[in-house]
Amino acid sequence: MRTVVAGFLLSVAAWVPLASAAAPYYAGKSVEIIVPTAPGGPSDILVRALAPYLEKHIAGNPSVRVRNMPGGGTILGSNWFALNAKPDGSTLLAAPVGATIAYIIRNPAVRYDFRAFKLVAVSGSGAVFYASPRVGVRRAAELPQARDLVMGSPSPPGNVLTALVAMELLGVSPKVVFGFEGVGPARLAFERGELTLDFQSTIVYVTQVEPLVRAGRAVPLMTLGYLDERGQVVRDPAVRGLPTVYEVYQQIHGRKPDGLLRWKAFRALFAAGWVYGRGLWAPGGTPPEALRELHEAVDRMNRDPDFQRDVAQRLLEGYALHRGDRVEATVHRSLQVTLDVVKFIRDLMRQKYGQEI
């Protein structure tokens, strides 16, 4: 008996160092993803769906858990990450749009700096504008002639900034009613006929609004567009049939908007809030071997047919999940916004909509 035990111990002793030498970085470890919103928000839902695939595809199969840290309009959890997360690859941040917009418009409470973080993966989304048939437009280029445009929105800042800057770019001045609990109740108000102009992410547009379009109760106008790898505006891959804001500007004004301050403001919000709106970040100083494992896991996930079906098609709506290292420079650049752009956004919100952001 004793020899058996001794033999067992010996074999274990011989096996342990070997195993650790060959083991992947994440073997026996765990990963916690900080979601700085309450459970149930869009980024929370996405991260919870990603978690099992990360477990499966990060070499060493660490357990992946989601931790919600709501508060301060996404700033609390993001600040916590910047100040407390150990740079050992065990803690990641799923930055929601609110955190990105607060960063861009230089909210004084923000203590995080994306330039100090490493990008693990990023995906995006698009959005669609549509109007009620009552306003008398058939396509987006007619928007400046529309009557009684009324939009609803939660209190700013947030994604409504992108919509309002887009309207400003096109020279359209809708009336905006703030106070909605979220974009869902605003859409209900559109269906009730209380609002005549609305703006929803593509997944909501495709599932909830297209039936209205078919019933003749909504007129699709345009998408925000999407950015290709070179940073060129292209049509939204989920709604290819509609023109982008960029195209509509040209239809109305007969020239390209590039170089205009209002275009810079739109592009900044659109890139940071939408095209790269779903970033998964690691603290700066995370060991390169950990980052490599994470990046390779993204590649493996993209090759996994189950992931393609369950997450990429259904939750990412077909927008690519990029390996962080490939697009990191682009994303970092899109998050750095010059002061004149910030001032333009703040002035627009104050002067036109009476909102001090």
Place this chain on the structure above:
Amino acid sequence: MAEAALRALEIFTGPDRLALLCAGILAGIVVGLLPGMGGIVAVSLILPYVLRMDAVAAVAVLTGALAVVHTADTITSVLIGAPGSAASATSVIEGHPLARQGQAARALSAAFLSSMLGGLMGALGLTLSIPVARPLVLSMGAPELFMLTALGVSYAGSLLGREVRKGLLSGLLGMLVGLIGPSPAAAQVRFDFGSLYLMDGLPLAVVALGIFGVAEVVNLLAEGGSIARGATLGHGWLDGVRDVWRHRWLVVRGALIGIWAGILPALGATAGTWMAYGHVVATSRDRDRFGKGDIRGIIAPESANNAVAAGDLIPTLLFMVPGSASAAILVGALLRYGILPGPRILTEHLDLIYVIIWSYALANVIGAGICFAASPALARLTRVPFARLAAPVLAAMALGAYQASQEMGDLVTLVVLGVLGWLMSSAGWPRAPFLIGFVLVGPMERYFVITKNLYGWTWLARPGVWVIGAALLAPFLWGLVRWLRRGGVAAERTTLPPGRHALDLAVSVTVLAVFLGAAFLAVRLVPGARELPLLVALAGCGLGAVQVVQGARGRGGAGEDLPEPARLRRGLGILAGLWGFVLLTYLAGFLAAVVALALWVTLALGRVRPPWAVLYTGATALAVHALAGFLALHLPPGRISP
């Protein structure tokens, strides 16, 4: 349709599906039992496992867990007086006094039975309303939603208690606390004192736990002895069943209110429960026993809060506008399976909707059965000296509160509001209006602003507004008629015995000071953010000033249950101890603080012999650690902990 319903039922004939459903139900019950934790914790807990199942099983398990949270949360509310979730705070008001009178069994059986019936009616209502839900929901515009929130606030009017001014002040104070955080229609955060924690407003679970739970635990500890005094537990089970039978139409009314509160995106579960409670108080002739343990005050809200979860599924499934965080997670799970909520779900996934309805109904029956079975043992806890229960109860409350945002702010809020709740209960101020004000002020302001901006004054001409307005005014007119018939005799005034009104006066002065401070701050807010806070603060200043003057003259109305001075001193000591607990958590971490708390409670308050106290403390700490591990909860770390 019937065919799809039957096909969906076949899914549950297999033992494996039923077992999965039961696993979901158990998770829901455990989370419901834990104070302050609602459906969202249950759903987050089981989601990682659920996502590995097929769509039907996943939906069944999630629905099962959501369905029973509001059945089980009653146990904690009734027995300990700490709301098992924010929506069951009404059961603290009516159920806990019954437990203290030794009638825990009656209260619990009435609660479970009405929960189950409310849930079943919710499932039935869900089935019936699916074909008509879309036009119904779309017929309610912003003005109607505003009027409904106003109706909810007016129900609070019947909960003001005997001293109307104190009730009003309590409601205004709740509104003021509810106004902390982002303004709905202006980019300004109100009353945040520069703190990031306050930027999103205070979490409802923590507020309910503080105002009711902490105050109750402090009172129990200060009194000494066990929860139930005198009387035997008896065979109250059948009494509870009889109570429900006698008030069967109340169950129907409660369930209907619950379903509507769930269907309308403006209100939410907690408001639905409170509306049902306010409704039963407002429509009862004899109101004397409300607040001291009236079984009707359990039956109506308990049938409502299970029906809310069913009603909530309508906007979730048909519009993809989830009414609660847990429903939002359900949407997420559905999306992940390629099931898209929205108008097309009825044609594409009707069978799945029936799976949800059946799971919901089955879970309500099974969950109530499990709670029934477990309760005799749990009800016996009311005979144990409370000092022996207090440490784990307090630890569970702190743990539950901390899950709201995982900041020390959660614990500080818990104890600050605990002090407030204890002061209010000790000075005879009603706490129900506080919570109603807190819950409804947000939606009321939101829909008022939207209504005003969309409609101008034309909203007053809408027929729906008139109908709800009539429902709102009817009880007041009826009261006026009765008052005139009686010949206009004012309610009698009593004078507080000297010495006792000192506390009452102190509370009045504090409340007035808070309102004055709020008015001072509200003036500096931007237009669009300041109107309602200013209105609330000024009303509070006016009423508070009158209250202080009356209090200084020694007139305080009927303070019949005011505690003895010695008990008040003990209560203050215990609150100081809770502050010590929060401070120790901040410094040395949660487990160390729990150890200190358990030693203090058992040795100093429970007079347990030291060896037992040490053993007990070890067991408590171990249990907290195990629970946190099992539920994957985070414990507050300490600043200087290893």
